[in-house]
Amino acid sequence: xxxxQCAQFERMLEEQPDGPLAAEATAHxxxxxxxxxxxxxxxxxxxxxxxxxxxxxxxxxxxxIALRRQLEFEGLIRGSIREGSQxxxxxxxxxxxxxxxLAGASISLLxxxxxxxxxxxxxxxxxxxxxxxxxxxxxxxxxxAADLGKALDGDLKQVFDSLPxxxxxxxxxxxxxxGIVDNLIAVCEKSVRExxxxxxxxxxxxxxxxxxxxxxxxxxxxxxxEGQ
Amino acid sequence: xxxxxxxxxxxxxxGTALIALFxxxxxxxxxxxxxxxxxxxxxxxxxxxxxxxRIQVRAWDKQEVLILGQRGSTNVEVDTEQAGNRIEIATxxxxxxxNPDALRADYDISVPAESExxxxxxxxxxxVDSVHGDMSFDTVAADLALQDVEGYLxxxxxxxSTICTRCSGRLDATSISGDVKxxxxxxxxxxxxxxxxxxxxxxxxxNRGIYVLKNYSGTIEVRxxxxxxxxxxxxxxxxxxxxxxxxxxxxxxxxxxxxxxAKSLFGTMNDGHAKVELSSFNGTIKISKRx
Numbered sequence: 001x002x003x004x005q006c007a008q009f010e011r012m013l014e015e016q017p018d019g020p021l022a023a024e025a026t027a028h029x030x031x032x033x034x035x036x037x038x039x040x041x042x043x044x045x046x047x048x049x050x051x052x053x054x055x056x057x058x059x060x061x062x063x064x065i066a067l068r069r070q071l072e073f074e075g076l077i078r079g080s081i082r083e084g085s086q087x088x089x090x091x092x093x094x095x096x097x098x099x100x101x102l103a104g105a106s107i108s109l110l111x112x113x114x115x116x117x118x119x120x121x122x123x124x125x126x127x128x129x130x131x132x133x134x135x136x137x138x139x140x141x142x143x144x145a146a147d148l149g150k151a152l153d154g155d156l157k158q159v160f161d162s163l164p165x166x167x168x169x170x171x172x173x174x175x176x177x178x179g180i181v182d183n184l185i186a187v188c189e190k191s192v193r194e195x196x197x198x199x200x201x202x203x204x205x206x207x208x209x210x211x212x213x214x215x216x217x218x219x220x221x222x223x224x225x226e227g228q
Numbered sequence: 229x230x231x232x233x234x235x236x237x238x239x240x241x242x243g244t245a246l247i248a249l250f251x252x253x254x255x256x257x258x259x260x261x262x263x264x265x266x267x268x269x270x271x272x273x274x275x276x277x278x279x280x281x282r283i284q285v286r287a288w289d290k291q292e293v294l295i296l297g298q299r300g301s302t303n304v305e306v307d308t309e310q311a312g313n314r315i316e317i318a319t320x321x322x323x324x325x326x327n328p329d330a331l332r333a334d335y336d337i338s339v340p341a342e343s344e345x346x347x348x349x350x351x352x353x354x355x356v357d358s359v360h361g362d363m364s365f366d367t368v369a370a371d372l373a374l375q376d377v378e379g380y381l382x383x384x385x386x387x388x389s390t391i392c393t394r395c396s397g398r399l400d401a402t403s404i405s406g407d408v409k410x411x412x413x414x415x416x417x418x419x420x421x422x423x424x425x426x427x428x429x430x431x432x433x434x435n436r437g438i439y440v441l442k443n444y445s446g447t448i449e450v451r452x453x454x455x456x457x458x459x460x461x462x463x464x465x466x467x468x469x470x471x472x473x474x475x476x477x478x479x480x481x482x483x484x485x486x487x488x489x490a491k492s493l494f495g496t497m498n499d500g501h502a503k504v505e506l507s508s509f510n511g512t513i514k515i516s517k518r519x
Contacts, residue, residue, distance in 0.1 A: 004344070004362040007382045007400060166321070166331050167280060169351035173369035173387040177404040180424050184444050188509070191465070200465055200490060204444065204509045211404055211423055218368060218386055222279075222350060 009035045013042070156216060162223045174219050181215055184208040260299040266310045267292050271342040271361055277318040279350045281332035287341035287358040294338040301330035344379075383408075389425070407446075422446065430518065433458045433502035444509040451518040457498035463490045466510035472517045473497050 005028055012025045021029070021039075029035045156178065163171045188205040195201050266272075268291055276283055281300070288294075293315050297306060303323045309316045319333040332352065339345070345363035347354055349370040356363065357375045364382040365372055372383060372390045383390050383401040390401055391409045398417040401408050407425040410418065416437040420427050427441045429450040435457065441448050445467075452458070452473055459478060462469045468491060475495025493515070506513045 004346075004364050004380055004382055007364070008380070011400075164321075166328055167350060168328055169369050170279070173351070177386050180405050184423055184509075187444075191509075200463070204465065207421075208423075208444070214384075214402075215386065215404065222368065 006032060006035055010038070013039075156219070159216065159219045159223055163219065164222075170222060174215065174222075178212075178215055181208060181212045185212065260301065262295075262297050262299070262306060264295040264308050265292060266295075266308075266315050268310075268313050268315070268340065270313060271344060272313040272315055272340060273344045273346070274337065274339055275314070275316045275318075275346040276335065276337070277316075277348045278333055278335065278352070279319060279321070279331070280328060281319070281349075281352045282334040283337070283347060283349060283352065283354045284335065285337045285339060285345060285347075285354075285356045285359060287343070287360070288338045289341070290338070291340055292338075293340075293343075296336040298334045300332040303330050304333055306333060432456060433504060435501040437502040438505075439502065440505045442505075442507045443511050445511045446508075447512045447514060448506050448508055449514040449516060450504065450506065451516050452497065453518050455498070456502070457500060458502035458504045459496050459500040460493065460504045460506070460515065462493040462504075462506040462513045462515065464492075464508040464511060464513050465490045467491070467508050467512050469493045469506075469513045469515075471515045473515045 009025050009028050009032070012022055016022070029039055160171070160175060160178075163174065165171075185205070185208045188201065188208045191201040192198075192205050272293060274285075274293060276285075295308065295317060299306060299319075303321065305320045305322055307316075307318045307320055317335065317337070321331055334352075339359060341358065341360050343359055344361040345356065345359060347356075347363070348366045350367065351369045353371050353373070354365060354367065355373040355375070356377055358377065360378040362379040362381070363377065364384075366384050367388045368386045370385075370388045372385065372388060374381065374390070374392045374395055376394050377392075378396040380398045381392070381395065381400070383399070383403075385401070385403040385406045387405045388403070389407040389409070390403070391411070392399065392413060393411045394413070395410065396414045399410070399413075399415055399419065401420045401422075403422040403425055405424045406422055407427070408420045408422055409426075409428045410420075411428075411430050413429070413431040414434065415431075416434045418429070418438070419440045421442045423444045424446055425443060426446040427443055427448045429439065429441065431451075432453065433439060433456045437458075439450075439458075441450070460473065460475060461478075462471070471493050473495070475493070475497050478494045478496055478500075493513075506515075
């Protein structure tokens with residue numbers, strides 16, 4: 001299936017995240033395994049989110065505490081959050097962002113986790129890892145709650161070290177752009193710290209994290225390709 | 229006398245060695261050169277995967293795909309395959325221990341004008357001329373130059389630049405540090421995002437067109453003519469917005485900026501037929517009049 005059609009499919013999802021699939025998108029999905037899996041994952045996320053909302057189930061306490069501690073430590077939220085209002089600060093942090101942006105950010109982080117897990121297992125095909133995203137995220141909440149940035153940086157180093165030595169232009173470009181993205185993330189985090197209620201600043205921070213996910217996916221992809 | 233004979237012998241030996249070297253080099257180059265022909269019908273899909281090297285694609289009026297190529301060394305192999313109207317070309321590295329130049333492959337590809345292209349390259353240059361089919365590009369450091377192309381264009385780059393001259397159709401381009409330049413486009417749907425690169429748009433905004441240009445740093449510059457008709461919304465969170473367009477207050481009630489920090493410009497020029505959204509984190513946005 002052509003990447004162009006897949007890109008069109010993704011755009012249709014972006015434009016109508018909650019609506020029924022257009023006939024054209026449904027037709028494409030029937031013939032495209034990757035897009036079918038993407039849709040299936042999004043459905044799973046959506047269903048799970050609705051279940052959480054509908055049943056009003058509290059998430060595990062340790063997860064909120066760890067996340068809250070980390071975000072307070074990084075200064076991304078203030079420390080004056082009332083006890084028992086965990087859902088409140090989460091919605092305050094993510095609330096103004098479009099739901100799709102949140103889903104996209106989640107997917108990016110899940111994708112990173114899945115790819116890193118796959119890398120550690122030496123699985124060559126990242127596409128094959130897609131179905132495991134949900135289970136990885138559910139099985140390893142502490143990975144997300146812990147300092148994800150540091151974990152990512154450590155694994156990024158491994159990915160970069162596995163890039164082909166012969167193609168110095170590729171390696172140096174990826175390294176250089178990683179530096180650019182890390183710098184963007186730092187600047188955006190500072191901006192969110194200074195203006196925690198500014199939705200645009202938050203949007204840029206999400207975008208910077210997405211860029212890092214894209215960069216990592218590209219590095220993984222090139223690493224696997226060149227290693228053949 | 230003895231010395232003169234010795235000198236003649238030496239000259240002959242040297243000459244012979246030079247000729248042998250030339251012939252060997254020539255034979256080696258010949259060995260690394262290749263040519264493939266594929267007869268196709270209608271709109272073929274051509275896929276090219278080449279990590280390092282130049283890829284040049286041109287449209288021609290034959291129902292045939294012609295691939296002329298040169299391998300940098302015998303450390304790389306070129307695989308080609310035809311399955312109906314799908315042509316796949318891939319450079320395969322046999323031994324990765326060679327120097328970068330030895331791992332490159334250069335391609336000159338001629339395709340029917342309506343061909344669909346899918347190109348993947350890490351470093352080198354990619355140029356496409358006069359092809360009128362959908363195309364996608366996945367590059368890391370490779371620079372991309374498109375000229376007189378038409379279709380739905382998807383560009384994903386990490387650090388490579390993109391220059392699109394007289395392109396038509398739709399464009400969806402993302403990059404981290406690459407510049408994106410659109411010269412004389414006739415496109416009704418343009419979405420460009422680059423983190424630290426510059427974005428330059430110099431062309432007419434088409435009626436009902438949507439133009440979304442975004443970066444983090446760097447400059448976004450769009451040029452308009454006095455007959456252009458568009459709604460503009462330009463927002464830079466920490467940078468500047470420099471405007472030369474004689475806009476009037478927005479007539480179409482576009483949503484107000486969500487940020488209290490940002491420097492913004494909202495307005496309509498002429499009847500506001502096109503929609504132009506420019507946003508930057510700390511870069512400069514310029515809306516300039518075309519000379």
